[in-house]
Amino acid sequence: MKHLLSTENLGAADAIRILDTAEEMAAVGDREVKKLPALRGRTVVNLFFEDSTRTRISFEAAAKRLSADVINFAAKGSSVSKGESLKDTAQTLSAMGADAVVIRHWASGAPHRLAATDWIDAAVINAGDGTHEHPTQALLDAFTMRRHWTKLHGSESIGADLSGMRVAIAGDVLHSRVARSNVWLLRTLGADVTLVAPPTLLPIGVEQWPCKVSYNLDETLEAGVDAMMMLRVQGERMNASFFPSTREYSRRWGFDDTRLRALDELGLKDTIIMHPGPMNRGLEISSAAADSPRSTVLAQVRNGVSVRMAALYLLLSGDTREAATTSGAAGTDAARSEKENN
C-alpha cells in the first residue's frame, strides 16, 4: 500500500489493519501528551483544489499528532480559470520534498493521476475526488460502525469486521463519493448495504454494485437497519430536475422526526444515525435526528482524526507491502526484523 486512492481496491486485511491502527491512535487522544514522534521530519502536504475546511483540519490534526510537518496548499482552481496545472503543482511539491500529498480535487481521478505519473514520488492520499471516492471518510464511518457493532455484541473491536451489520445509505448516491467509498468498503468488511435514493440520483449501472437498491426509505427501515447513513443533498441538484422540490425530497427521502420515532416503534433501539457532514438540517435530516443519542455525527468527526493518523502512519513508515499479510508466518517475520534492530 503505497497510496490510499480508493476503497474499491482496498483488501480486507489492509482495511482492518487501518482500523486496528486507528484504535491505537485513538488511545493517544486520551493521553496527556497527544502526540507521537512517528513522522518526525516527514512532510505532509494538504493539496486542496476544492474548499473543505473540515477535511483539511482533520488531516492537519492527524499529521501534527504524528509530529509531521504540515504544509497547506490551497490550489483552488475551477475548470474556467485553470491557472497552474496539476502536473506543475505536483512537481513543485516534489521539489519541496513532500513525503505525502493529501489531495482533494473536484475532478474524479485526480489522485490516481498523481499516483500513476512520475510527476511526484510521494505517497498520495485521496481526500475526496469529484464524484468518485473519499476513502478516509468511508474508513472513519466503518471505524464508527465497528465500535458500535462490537460494543453491542460485547466483542473485541481489534481484528473485527462488520459481518452481519445492516447499513442503509440514503440520498444523492449519483454524485456522492462518500456513498461509493462506503459501498466498496462495507462490502469488503462483510456488511449488508442498501442504497436508498430517488431513481434520478442513482447511477446507471448501480444494479451491478454489491448492495441492494431501494426507492423507499420506510420499507428499508421496516426491513431492519443497524446504521442509517444520510448523505448531504448538494444545493445545485435542486434546480436540475433531479427531484421536484426540497419539500418532496425531504418527505420521501429525508430522515425526519416521524422516521426517528419509527425506529423506536420498529424496535430498532440500537440503530445509529450517521451523517458525513456538513448537514442540511430539515432537508435530509431533521434536527431531532441529528441531535438524538442515536446520532454519531460528532463521533465520526473525532474518529476521522484517528483514521487519518493510521493512514498517514501506515503509508509513511516504510514499505508496507511486506507486512500486508496477516498469516502467522508474517507475524514471525515482523518480530524477527524488530529484534534484528534491537
Added chain:
Amino acid sequence: MTETASGASTGTFLIRGAAILGGGAEDLLIRDGVIAERGTGLSAEGATVIEAAGLVALPGMVDIHTHLREPGREDAETVETGTRAAALGGYTAVHAMANSNPVADTAGVVEQVHSLGRASGWVDVRPVGAVTIGLAGEQLAELGAMADSRAQVRVFSDDGICVHDPVLMRRALEYVKAFDGVVAQHAQEPRLTAGAQMNEGAVSAVLGLAGWPAVAEESIIARDVLLAQHVGSRLHICHVSTAGSVEIVRWAKSRGINVTAEVTPHHLLLTDELVRSYDPVYKVNPPLRTASDVQALRAGLADGTIDVIGTDHAPHPSEHKECEWAQAAMGMTGLETALSVVQETMIETGLMTWADFARVTSTVPAAIGRVADQGRPLEAGEPANVILVDPAARWTVDPNKMATMGRNSPFAGKELPGAVVATFFKGHPTVLDGKLNTPYRHAADAAGAGSRN
C-alpha cells in the same frame, strides 16, 4: 480532381509478385502516375523493381475523417506533419475536418488547406467544409462557395459539435443536393451529454465520471436518417460507436435511406474499461464504449451496415493530456495505426478479407467524398494510388517514433500486426521500405522546384 501527372516526375516502378487485394500474386507496372500494366512476368526494363513477395497490394487508403489542425493549432499538427503521418499509414487521401481556427467555413479557408496539402505533396488533402458559420449551429455557412472553390468541397461537417437543431439539419441536407454534397453528422445530443466524460454505464458509475449515454448518439442518428429520407438527401454518420447506432443504420438502409456510416479503429478495439486508469489518452469523443458495442461495430462493418473506416485522427499537444481527466482534451491519433488495428480486429478475426479492407478504407470513402481518382481498382489505366502491406509484420506502437506531432496514441506499447511497406501516391513513392521517401510534386508546382530524384 484528376491530375495530369508528368511521367518524368514520378518514374517507373515494377512491383513484383504482390498479392493483389490479398489474392493471387501478380506484378504491377507503375508508369507516368498510372498503373500501366497488371499481370505476371512483366518486364522490368527501365523500372525500379520492388520485390513484393508476401506483400499485399491495396488501393491507397482514403480517410474520411482527419484533423490536421492547421490553420490555428500548429502546435498540435500541421498539414505537413499530418499528411506525412497519413502517407506512412498507407493513405493517399485524407478529408481534413473543418474545426480549425479560423473554422473552414469559407471558400478562403478551404482553399488555404487545399493549397497546403498540394504543397506538402504526401496525400490528397480534401478539406471538409463547416455546415454552420463558426460551427455555431445557428446559420448555414456558404456551402456552395466552398463546393465551387478550388478545393471542390463535397463533404460538410460541424464535426466535434452536433448539428442538433433539426431545422438547420434539414436545410443543410437539402441544400447540399445542389452540388452532390453530403452532410457528415457528429451525432451527439448536447443536452444529454452536458459535462459528459465517458460512456455511461457500469464503469462510469464506479469511476464517478459524468456519463455519456448511448441514447445521445442514437437519438440523433434516428432523427437524421428520417430527415434524410424525408428530403431525399445523402447523409453520412461520423464515428458510430454504439450497438444501437448500428441497429438504426441497418434499419435505415433496409428502408432504402441514402445513409453511410463510419467507425474508427479505436472503437473497434478499445472499451471503456481502459478509463479505469483515468489516463486521458483514452478520452475521446464519442467515448470508448463497452465490449458488446465493440462486437456490434465489428459485425456492422463486416456486413456492410457500416461503410467505412474513419480514423478521427485528433492530435493534441501533451499538456492537453497530461492533466486531470476532466481537464483533458478529447481525441486520439490514428493515421499511423489504422491499418494495423483494422487488420487485428477485422482480418485476423476472420470477419473480413483484404478485398473488404480495400472497400472500407478506400473505395467507399472515396465514393462518399466524391474523390474521383482515389479508391480505384488496381487495374491497368487506373491512377497509381497503391500501397504495399506486409501482413506478417508485427510491431510495437511507440508514439515518440510517429510522424504526427500528437503523442496521444491509445495503442502505445501495444503490439499490432501489419505494416505499410510502400505508398504510391499518383505513381510516386511517398513511402518506401516503411520509411518516408519524398513527396509528390504537382506538375504546376514542380516547375520551380527543379528536377527530382
Added chain:
Amino acid sequence: MTDVTAPVPSRVVLNHADIDRALTRIAHEILEANKGSQDLVLLGIPRRGYPLAVRLAGKIAAADPSVDASAIVGQLDVTMFRDDLSHQPARPPYPTKLPLSGIDNKVVVLIDDVLYSGRTIRAALDAIVDLGRPRSVRLAVLVDRGHRELPIRADHVGKNLPTSSSEKVRVRVEEFDSVNGQPINEVVIEAGA
C-alpha cells in the same frame, strides 16, 4: 501461534526450565533492589516482552502475597517511537496498556526478551515520558547478547550470551510460539546467513 520449523542450523541455549529459573532469579532481584514490592510496575515490550512481564509479576506475587500480579503489569508499545520507522515495514502498533495505578511516581521495570543495540529501550524511554513521570525506570531482559549501539545497560539479566552479530537470537514463548504444534519456551541461537 507461530509454528517454528527451523530452516537454519540452530542450538538451544536456554530451555523451558532454564528460562523459568532465570525469571525466578530476576523476580527476586527486582524485589531486592526495590526493597519490597512497593510502587512496582512491570511494563512488557511487545511482543515477547509482555508475556515475560506477566510471568515475572506472577513470581513476584508468589514471593509477596500482598501483591496482585495483574495490578502491577502492563504493556508498553514503542513502535511509534522507533528511530527506524522509515526503513522498516510498517506494522500496526500494539496497544499500550498501563496498570490502573498509572506510572506517576512508580518504579517502572521495563521487560524485554533480548537486549541488543539498545534502540528499542531508547524508544521505550521516550514512550514513557509521554505517559507520565515514574520515580525511576529499570530494565530487565531475558537475554543480553551484547553489541550495544547506545549507552544503555540492563539492571537485571537472565543470561549474558556472547554472540556474533551475524547470528540471530530467537526467544520463543508458549503464548505465541510452537514447534510441531506444541507450545514451547526456549532461546536459540541461529547461525547467520
